[in-house]
Amino acid sequence: MENVFDYEDIQLIPAKCVVKSRSECDTTVTFGGHTFNLPVVPANMQTIIDEKIARHLAEKNYFYIMHRFEPETRIDFIRDMQKDGLIASISVGVKEDEYSFVKQLADKQLIPEFITIDIAHGHSEAVINIIRHIKKHLPESFVIAGNVGTPEAVRELEHAGADATKVGIGPGKVCITKMKTGFGTGGWQLAALKWCAKAASKPIIADGGIRTHGDIAKSIRFGASMVMIGSLFAGHEESPGKTVEEDGKRYKEYFGSASEFQKGEKKNVEGKKMYVEHKGSLNDTLTEMRQDLQSAISYAGGAELQGIRYVDYVVVKNSIFNGDQAY
Numbered sequence: 253m254e255n256v257f258d259y260e261d262i263q264l265i266p267a268k269c270v271v272k273s274r275s276e277c278d279t280t281v282t283f284g285g286h287t288f289n290l291p292v293v294p295a296n297m298q299t300i301i302d303e304k305i306a307r308h309l310a311e312k313n314y315f316y317i318m319h320r321f322e323p324e325t326r327i328d329f330i331r332d333m334q335k336d337g338l339i340a341s342i343s344v345g346v347k348e349d350e351y352s353f354v355k356q357l358a359d360k361q362l363i364p365e366f367i368t369i370d371i372a373h374g375h376s377e378a379v380i381n382i383i384r385h386i387k388k389h390l391p392e393s394f395v396i397a398g399n400v401g402t403p404e405a406v407r408e409l410e411h412a413g414a415d416a417t418k419v420g421i422g423p424g425k426v427c428i429t430k431m432k433t434g435f436g437t438g439g440w441q442l443a444a445l446k447w448c449a450k451a452a453s454k455p456i457i458a459d460g461g462i463r464t465h466g467d468i469a470k471s472i473r474f475g476a477s478m479v480m481i482g483s484l485f486a487g488h489e490e491s492p493g494k495t496v497e498e499d500g501k502r503y504k505e506y507f508g509s510a511s512e513f514q515k516g517e518k519k520n521v522e523g524k525k526m527y528v529e530h531k532g533s534l535n536d537t538l539t540e541m542r543q544d545l546q547s548a549i550s551y552a553g554g555a556e557l558q559g560i561r562y563v564d565y566v567v568v569k570n571s572i573f574n575g576d577q578a579y
């Protein structure tokens with residue numbers, strides 16, 4: 253594959269502004285038949301989202317995906333959200349229990365608007381089988397499948413029935429897959445996104461490696477419909493991770509879904525724990541993200557998100573580890 257690059261290697265090239273004010277620029281996106289305020293979704297990880305945040309996001313018209321690490325709460329969660337007229341967006345794995353869970357939802361006629369299959373290595377028969385199972389029993393749910401890093405995988409999962417695919421193997425801030433296995437899109441996530449988007453006939457979610465708000469615009473430029481973000485959402489007052497204080501400064505805990513802290517054992521560990529600086533409220537970050545994206549749209553010479561898709565870009569440098577360290 254030629255032209256390998258990552259977020260920090262790319263600069264988008266400005267085009268003539270067509271708006272009088274950035275506030276005219278529309279950051280909304282339609283995804284899975286619903287229109288959301290931003291093309292951004294907090295990662296479905298236990299230190300990023302909980303039921304309270306999910307409800308808050310849904311009420312404010314942001315997309316969310318609840319994590320799958322408290323499986324016994326999912327039925328009540330779907331019921332409660334839908335009772336209040338909010339979308340239900342949950343995650344599942346691929347193990348045997350999930351087959352009966354999906355069947356149970358169908359029997360109860362509880363149909364989540366979105367179901368995300370949340371697996372490290374999404375290009376697998378296990379994911380293809382569960383996509384088919386969900387589509388058979390809950391055909392109205394919008395199925396997001398992942399994670400993958402190649403065009404072949406995107407095509408296969410789409411062919412199996414996925415309504416969207418999630419791209420990113422190992423670019424995450426608390427990810428150590430690249431160090432532990434030698435595999436992944438870490439260091440070239442943006443190029444992998446471009447490569448996958450070319451093959452996709454359905455929406456793509458870019459997942460992992462977003463370090464600045466400008467990276468959201470870059471993801472849109474290279475084919476993402478939605479951008480999943482962990483670390484930038486880990487440090488809020490509302491974030492579920494523990495708050496710790498050191499030398500008078502506050503930090504929030506952020507750990508990987510494949511870390512020892514999540515798994516409760518040291519088996520196939522591909523994630524680590526870190527502490528991120530406490531940074532105030534979630535609403536402030538969402539507002540800043542919207543303003544920065546509005547500004548990006550204006551630099552793109554557009555008034556809508558799609559304007560970013562067509563801008564020129566330059567590759568300014570190349571770096572492998574995106575500033576991350578294993579421990």
Ligand SMILES: NC(=O)C1=CN([C@@H]2O[C@H](COP(=O)(O)OP(=O)(O)OC[C@H]3O[C@@H](n4cnc5c(N)ncnc54)[C@H](OP(=O)(O)O)[C@@H]3O)[C@@H](O)[C@H]2O)C=CC1
Pocket residue numbers: 345346347370371372373378399420421422423424427429460508509510520522
């Ligand atoms: N986006 C990313 O880069 C990554 C994300 N993660 C996150 O970590 C969490 C745990 O993921 P995961 O371990 O897949 O979930 P699960 O523990 O639910 O395992 C998935 C299933 O796939 C099997 N499997 C076979 N090969 C692999 C492989 N290379 N990696 C993982 N499973 C494999 C596992 O069997 P067995 O356990 O016996 O091998 C298991 O049956 C998820 O939330 C995922 O998003 C983890 C790593 C990378």
Ligand SMILES: Nc1nc2c(ncn2[C@@H]2O[C@H](COP(=O)(O)O)[C@@H](O)[C@H]2O)c(=O)[nH]1
Pocket residue numbers: 295296297399420421422423424425426427428429459460461462480481482483484507508509510511522523524
């Ligand atoms: N390799 C691993 N990847 C993980 C793990 N837990 C989550 N993730 C992925 O990271 C992104 C978030 O990335 P960020 O750069 O925005 O912080 C998340 O959505 C998952 O795809 C893990 O333990 N190992």
